[in-house]
Amino acid sequence: MAKAEPVDILIVGAGATGAAVAWRLGQAGLDVLCLEQGDYMDPAHYPSTRPDGELASQQEFHVSPNVRRREADYPINDSDSPIAIANFNAVGGSTILFSGHFPRFHPSDFRVRSLDGVADDWPIDYQQLAPYFALNDRMMGVSGLGGDPAYPPIDGLLPPVPMGRLGECLGRGFNRLGWHWWPAYAAIATRPHRGRPPCINLGPCNTGCAQGAKASTDVSYWPEARQSGVRLQTRARVSRITLDAQGKASGVLYFDADGNEWQQPARLVVLACNGVGTPRLLLNSACPTFPDGLANRSGLVGRNLMLHPLGYVEGLFDDALDSQLGPQGCSIYSHQFYETDTSRGFVRGYTMQLLRGPGLLETATTGFLRREIPPGTGFHAALRERFGHLAGMGIIVEDLPDPDNRVTLDAELTDSNGIPAPKIHYTLSENSRHMLAHGLERGKEVMRAAGARRTAAFGPVRHTGWHLMGTTRMGNDPARAVVDARGRCHDIDNLYIVDSSVFVTSGGVNPVSTMQAIALYIADGIIARKRSAP
Amino acid sequence: MSSVLETGDRTLSVLLGDLLPPDVGIAAMNTDQLVAFAAQHARTSQLEALQKIITGECTDASFAALDAPAREAVLARVRRKHLKAFADFFLLALQCYCLDPGVRQAFGDIPGAPFPAGRDVADGNLELLEIVYERGPIFRVPPPYPASETRLTFEDPPPCS
Ligand SMILES: Cc1cc2nc3c(=O)[nH]c(=O)nc-3n(C[C@H](O)[C@H](O)[C@H](O)COP(=O)(O)OP(=O)(O)OC[C@H]3O[C@@H](n4cnc5c(N)ncnc54)[C@H](O)[C@@H]3O)c2cc1C
């Protein structure tokens, strides 16, 4: 096995959080190397640049690695879960596919036990993260509108993504019901921003933004991180973390693109492989000192997986809403049912996220499969009635932590390097079920209030396990948490975790804004530590 | 059975004419285009499977030789008895059809990829938000932490650009 030159700080994973932490550490002048199993993406070849681009989301840009099967992907056994895992493996990680919907956690999300008597409080809070939310917004280029009554003041936003006729129509519906709504927070540049051009409303953000307006981290954090001296090595798949005689992390073993195995020594290791990849790596790093997986004396590595069960509501409108135009996941959102009200029959709450309508092909195929668009003479009229007339809405349900929902290692399945693959065990809780049912009904209600002629609602939707949280939870008590309030493993003090594995609870919002703020905050802890004891 | 690519069998073209007939600004679905599309996506077998099923359902005359009501009756039988084969075929045809730039244009889905000009989306009326704003904050402010619990801060974080 070849041995690489030692580095001071080694990051594993170049996605949402790996990029943020790399940039922050690089800015502080530290010696940083990031290993990423995927490659750089070439935006010039994203599906939206091709006439058949809409097909790609069902093939090589599918959200599931099990369907996509690109070279960088690893298989995930999610047959034991009603929700399949969604991710992407490349420089930029899952942000290559993300919608860029960018709400923050609420202040109350960090105090769930104190306020609602469930789960646990976080050892950090909104106040502490506030400067990091703001810093991250500047780096990612977040658009939105100030004055939102769902949040403490948020400044410095780029102008909001245009809500379109669709957003206006649904906004009127929310107003009729007296419910909260607001233009979406979006990690999408609406003006030129830090070298990125503005959004031109191409729409298919979920198969990569060829324009570079969406802040996938390959175009937001990484260019600046690399400028500050951070090295990024692609096609490097880490198989395990190694320990020295003192029980400290001494580096990692990884496979390069040709299948050669390398030893990479490091003084400090940071994991940013996401809520499935990080516990997988820790479990795969079991050794005599940690027979149940590295840093797993608490037994909590892989446990408390939270997924945000997602419900889908659809409304069909007589008016042309031009709903196929604009960033797919960013128009308006509502937090009317976000904060706990126990009279609803559940604790905690959910986001209603308006989604733009599907493209022509998806409109036609789902219409046919639901027997709403008949082949033959009625085909074109029925398709015209739907294309651009459909509004979608995601109901993002807060999932409470449950130790039985977990990531383990599959006994047989491996990736192309022979590394054991993760297996998902997940069941929807009663609380999530009630919340989802409530959200689906309220979604239909607002569609009707906005004038929808027909509504449909269902959930949980299978291929929506894209928010992966809780599998190495944060806490002050080593018996009840994997990392401390600084993101440092209780069991190994030079091993850090910065991705949403550390989430104590899941909130009811898309997580990247919060996880990147946490990653920046943890980075500052590492910097402070390095400065006090280099 | 010989391949649909090779025979002069008109089953496919007549079938497509029935399922995706011409419409304002759109010609009937082009058979050659579908055959090429299916070959490109390694799905020729789905065309052949349905062609075979239809042929099997037409005992007296070829499908192409039947009049419209008779073809409709055959198709209704096929859909009832061979739903999956029919759905696979039609979904494949839809993929080919709906990705055609001419069809997209006819449905107003312009400009097409690679979107040189971008697309215009209405800003929407932001005044509608006044009433939402006026109702005031809806987020909860958590109680202060007990004095015994110190919050972690990192003094003197490095400057950032
Ligand atoms: C279709 C889709 C839509 C989404 N929309 C939104 C949205 O609108 N808003 C939002 O907030 N979130 C959204 N998300 C979720 C969001 O993208 C993820 O939560 C986020 O990117 C996770 O960040 P991360 O840093 O934890 O991991 P990732 O971004 O997933 O990055 C992890 C990286 O680690 C690498 N890696 C893993 N294991 C190894 C290993 N052993 N060796 C080397 N490298 C490794 C992977 O290749 C990957 O690049 C969406 C996700 C998807 C898939």
Ligand code: SF4
């Ligand atoms: S809508 Fe905007 S952000 Fe989304 S892919 Fe198009 S240009 Fe990029």
